[in-house]
Amino acid sequence: MAGVVVGIFFDFYRSLRHWLKWGRISTWAGDLLFSLAALFILFRFFLRANALDFRIYILWGSVLGLFLYLRFLSKLIIKMYLRLFYMISYFFWLLKEGAKIPIRGVFVLMRPPYALLRWFSFLIYRILEAFLAQPLKQIYLKAIFFWERLFPPRTKG
Template identity: 30%
Template sequence: MLLSIEDQVVILLASVYGGLMLGLIFGFYRFVRDIFRFGGMVTFIGDMLFWAAALVVTLSIVYRSSSGLVRVYQLLGFGLGTMLYLYFLGGIVETLLNGLAYFVKGLFFTVVKLMRGPLRVLSNILWKPCNTVKTRVCKTFARMGQEARKYLPLIKNKK
């Protein structure tokens, strides 16, 4: 089946776009993997999930752009798109993701600091009543134990 040059250019551009998408997916995966520092088995599973996602993206773009017919220039387009991402966009995306992680981490610690003040005040308010209740309960159980010890010889002698 012969395709016009325009159709081939569209297929090539779709493949370059697919390569950029693969690079972006890889960038997100690498970011998550670097943040959480998984062990060997989890990294292996993550790699398999990445390659499964890459396969789905690749096959869907090949199917939509050229009705499932794989052409050599499509493979070159995927490679070109991935290289474009890694050389030009990868650093920018990584910087943005690291900035986002830094912002979320700072926001989390700020919220924790803001919550510590009221929790400390509440703890100080509730400390005295809770301590009093704890003391009374302990004394009550101690008295119950002493009373039970009085009747222990009577129970042993009933045999």
């Protein structure tokens, strides 16, 4: 049974690694974590079976269980895991699309107030431009004229 459980865990890890398309470093780290998890699983089974009294038949039984699992059930379990991953990703895609519906609703509801606000701000801009642009331009020209009167340009001579 220990070999079968390690095999199922190995297929889960292998299919997850395939699904996520890990690189070299993450694969190395994942292999290390898998090895530690498999060691923990075997440790728990050995503790339960013989109170950690290591006997050769328990090791052979684990290896035989792993071999039989990998030989007969591994392909089926990997396909099941990949389908499960596809279903989970489809579920999250549905959640993401479902979350977009209220956001789109807010966009639709905010379109008229935004248009009204944009029109009003443009109106204010044009009014201020009409009332302030000409006086500000006159003040600027008077300041330039005053500056030129104080400091007339130098003549070469």
